[in-house]
Amino acid sequence: MNYLHQVFHHLRKDLRLEWRSRDSINGMLFFSLLVVVVFSIAFDPTGNPTITREISGGILWIALLFASVTTLNQSWTREVRNSVLDAQRMLPAPASALFLGKALSNLLFVTAVEVVLAPLFIVFYNLHALGQGWLLLAIMPLGTWALVVNGTFFAALGLRTKNRELLLPLLLFPISVPALLAMVNATTDVLTAEVDPIQPYFWIKLLAAYDIVFTTVCLLLFETILNAE
Amino acid sequence: MWFAVTLVVLAVGFRQAIFLVPTEATMGNVQRIFYYHLPSAILGMVFPYINCVASLAFLYWRRRDPWKALGADALAVASAEMTVVFVTIGLLTGSLWAKPAWGIWWAWDARTTTYLVLWLLFVSYLIARRFSGANDQGHTLAAVISIFAAIDVPISFMSIRWWRTQHPSPVFGGDGSLDASFYPAVWWNLAGWALWGFLVMGLRYALERRRQRVQEEAALEAIEASMETTQ
Numbered sequence: 369m370n371y372l373h374q375v376f377h378h379l380r381k382d383l384r385l386e387w388r389s390r391d392s393i394n395g396m397l398f399f400s401l402l403v404v405v406v407f408s409i410a411f412d413p414t415g416n417p418t419i420t421r422e423i424s425g426g427i428l429w430i431a432l433l434f435a436s437v438t439t440l441n442q443s444w445t446r447e448v449r450n451s452v453l454d455a456q457r458m459l460p461a462p463a464s465a466l467f468l469g470k471a472l473s474n475l476l477f478v479t480a481v482e483v484v485l486a487p488l489f490i491v492f493y494n495l496h497a498l499g500q501g502w503l504l505l506a507i508m509p510l511g512t513w514a515l516v517v518n519g520t521f522f523a524a525l526g527l528r529t530k531n532r533e534l535l536l537p538l539l540l541f542p543i544s545v546p547a548l549l550a551m552v553n554a555t556t557d558v559l560t561a562e563v564d565p566i567q568p569y570f571w572i573k574l575l576a577a578y579d580i581v582f583t584t585v586c587l588l589l590f591e592t593i594l595n596a597e
Numbered sequence: 598m599w600f601a602v603t604l605v606v607l608a609v610g611f612r613q614a615i616f617l618v619p620t621e622a623t624m625g626n627v628q629r630i631f632y633y634h635l636p637s638a639i640l641g642m643v644f645p646y647i648n649c650v651a652s653l654a655f656l657y658w659r660r661r662d663p664w665k666a667l668g669a670d671a672l673a674v675a676s677a678e679m680t681v682v683f684v685t686i687g688l689l690t691g692s693l694w695a696k697p698a699w700g701i702w703w704a705w706d707a708r709t710t711t712y713l714v715l716w717l718l719f720v721s722y723l724i725a726r727r728f729s730g731a732n733d734q735g736h737t738l739a740a741v742i743s744i745f746a747a748i749d750v751p752i753s754f755m756s757i758r759w760w761r762t763q764h765p766s767p768v769f770g771g772d773g774s775l776d777a778s779f780y781p782a783v784w785w786n787l788a789g790w791a792l793w794g795f796l797v798m799g800l801r802y803a804l805e806r807r808r809q810r811v812q813e814e815a816a817l818e819a820i821e822a823s824m825e826t827t828q
Contacts, residue, residue: 543749
């Protein structure tokens, strides 16, 4: 109970910071909108609905991946200003509570972007799910958490290195390959309904397993990287 | 001594692979690249384990025995660099073989894709080391990345296998079978390249150790110099 309380405090602090500036969400939102527009210029989505349905799952996740990379670095740099991070390290609360609060707030930000982006996507790409559309309600949060949990961890890891803006995607993309594969395939399966309806469940299970494994690893190792000097 | 043995074994392996072993029935001489592809591919999957164990050892010794921890870190760098070398050779030879055998350079099948992910992970590990500097912080971050990579590879393997499969089945302990007349070339080359890999890793380890010693001595001298000036 105590631990949850600490996580909640960190989360509330991050939400309040974001509420006062609204930098991350606005930046992410506009960035992912631009990615969607650029892709629709490149592929002409209304001309061929079948192809559009096949590639739009991938485009959606690429847009979200790039957008979250832009904001994940910021979520830690605002802690470095005025040595807030050093103060956090002296807290008696466990370091993993700080991490969990940060990751949850990032999850909320990216989810907010998804909520705005989804209707736009449907309009721009002329989409409607041929499979079980409600499965997306499971795929989206699981996929977002997979990106955000590792992304928050690697952003913290790269915080004190040179070229930290570059380091995050270099580390995050290779590690996320299995998760990306699962979320893109699950989304495409739901949108096209060309495969056995059991197939998306397979990917969702894989995504859930990935989330559980990497959340555990991040929580265990966060204290090591926070205190690496 | 080790160097001489390595050279002899590699020479025997070369002779076996190119001149002695019978030509494969369907693929002809192209198949001979397999004697170089298989050792690199197998060794490229051995060195990551060394890297992972060394990284865990580093994290364990970091606070308890700093000098041993530095040794573990030197081993981790050496094995990571050897991983990249062997995986690169494995990917290139595999691609050269795939062009005549499958008709394309790169097929995105399960095994090659996993292997590419392995390559990407270790290249990003080495880049991250470069970015984070040769100090305790950099070593710790690198060890953490290595643990992430070690966890990621099996998950990628499973997920990509569900995705697609085109690679020939594993030669040993799989459905793919290899006629006994091909064995000498396989074993000699595997042994030769393993000896070579450990030789280079040992040299790299010794080099890194020496660099660490120089760094420690320089730091010690700097401390002594600063103490003298304050007196």
